[in-house]
Amino acid sequence: MSERSRLDEIKDQLEKLDINPTFFARKEIRELPEILSAEEKIVYLVEGRNKITTHHIILVATDRRLIFVDKEFMYGLKVEDFSYSKISSIQYETGIMLASIDIQVSDNLVEIDGVGKYEAELFCEKVRDFMSRPEEYFPEISEPTVLDQLEQLGRLKENGVLSEQEFSEQKKVLLEKLNKDKI
Incomplete structure (x- = not known):
């Protein structure tokens, strides 16, 4: 499958999930065909800002893993992925208009802010659902x-x-x- 058609397939998945990324997420979305394996499906996606670097990023929950994507013009591409079995907690905190998400993975804390309140809640629910599934029952969600x-x-x-x-x-x-x- 060509990169272009894979990108179209990803955009179709997002549309079916009623996810409408903003203009600011376009760089990260364009990288997804290179990051996702051929059969990997997106479960949910949120965008926000990395609390440390303040770069605009996306968090992608797939049927296999959780992926953090930061594509910056000057700094290149940063991709971190986490097996659901390695995530010890995920939580969100809402403010007046936006929310933040904190994900604890082993000794690593991933912190994202500037996420829509509804999207943060739904994203955390989807990730918790995968965290609760035993890997032997769902072998397709094990690490790549x-x-x-x-x-x-x-x-x-x-x-x-x-x-x-x-x-x-x-x-x-x-x-x-x-x-x-x-x-």
Whole structure:
């Protein structure tokens, strides 16, 4: 599937979920075809600001993981993804017009503010639903496989996000992990 048609498919998913990202989220949305694996589906998406950097970001809940995407012109692309089984808590706090979301993942706290109140509540509900599912009952929500990660790595190199050297180093690490898992 071409990158353009994958982007159209993602936009269709968002429309069906009644998610209408703002103009400010367009850079991050355009990166999603490179970040999501081929069969991965978006469950919900919110946009806001990273409390630390104040960059505009999106948080994407998929049927497999939670993804933090920050695409800045000067700073490049920052993507962090978290398995639902690694999330210990997610909470939101509402203000007069907007809300903030705090996600505790191991020793990492992800803090987003400037999120719509209704969207923050719905996003947290969706993530909590996936957090409560046992992985053995829902194997499709486990962490991406090494092959998924290799596929994503290839797309990132193809689109110039990774240099040849960065690609080779990451590929070597993933292949070593794959070989270790086979033993």
